[in-house]
Amino acid sequence: MTPLAARTARPAQALVAVRLLHxxxxxxxxxxxxxxxxxxxxxxxxxxxxxSVFVWGEVVVLLLNRMRCPLTTLAARYTxxxxxxxxxxxxxxxxxxxxxxxxxxxxxxxxxxxxxxLAR
Numbered sequence: 001m002t003p004l005a006a007r008t009a010r011p012a013q014a015l016v017a018v019r020l021l022h023x024x025x026x027x028x029x030x031x032x033x034x035x036x037x038x039x040x041x042x043x044x045x046x047x048x049x050x051x052s053v054f055v056w057g058e059v060v061v062l063l064l065n066r067m068r069c070p071l072t073t074l075a076a077r078y079t080x081x082x083x084x085x086x087x088x089x090x091x092x093x094x095x096x097x098x099x100x101x102x103x104x105x106x107x108x109x110x111x112x113x114x115x116x117x118l119a120r
Contacts, residue, residue, distance in 0.1 A: 011077075011078040011079070012078070014077075014078045015075055015078040015079050018071055018074050018075040018078065018087065019075065019087060019088055019089055020089070021071065022069065022071040022072075022075065022087055022088045022089075023088050023089040023090065025071070026088060026090070026098075028054075029054070029055055029058050029102070030102060032051045032054055032055050033051075033055060033102055033105050033106050033109060034105075035051055036048050036051050036052060036055075036106075036109040036112075036113065037108075037109050037112055039051065040109075040112055040113055040116050045113070045116055045117060045120070048109075048113050048116070049113070052109070052110065052113060055106055059106075062099075067099065069087075071087060071088075072087045074087075075087035075088075084096040
C-alpha cells in the first residue's frame with residue numbers, strides 16, 4: 001500500500017470502528033428502553049430499575065456533552081460527512097429523530113415505572 005493510500009485508509013477504518021461501536025451502544029440503550037415496560041409487565045421492577053439506571057447514565061453523558069454523543073465528536077475527526085447518520089449505522093430518518101423518539105419512549109417508561117412502584 002502506498003503511503004497516501006495508507007493515510008486515507010486509516011481514517012476510513014477508524015470511522016468504521018467508531019460507527020460499529022456507536023451502533024452497538026445505541027442498540028444496547030434502545031433495547032433497554034424497549035425492555036423497561038416489558039420487565040414492568042412481568043412484575044420485574046428491580047430489573048426495570050436497573051435498565052433505567054443504565055439509560056439515565058447515558059442521559060447524563062448526553063447532558064454533559066450538550067446533547068451530543070461523544071462518539072459523534074470522535075467520528076467527526078475521520079470524515080467531513082455530516083449526514084444525520086454519518087457516525088452510526090442507522091437509517092438517516094432514525095438517526096435524525098433518535099433522541100426525540102427514544103427520549104419520549106424513555107420518559108413514558110419512567111412514568112410507567114413510577115406508577116408501578118407507587119402501586120406496590
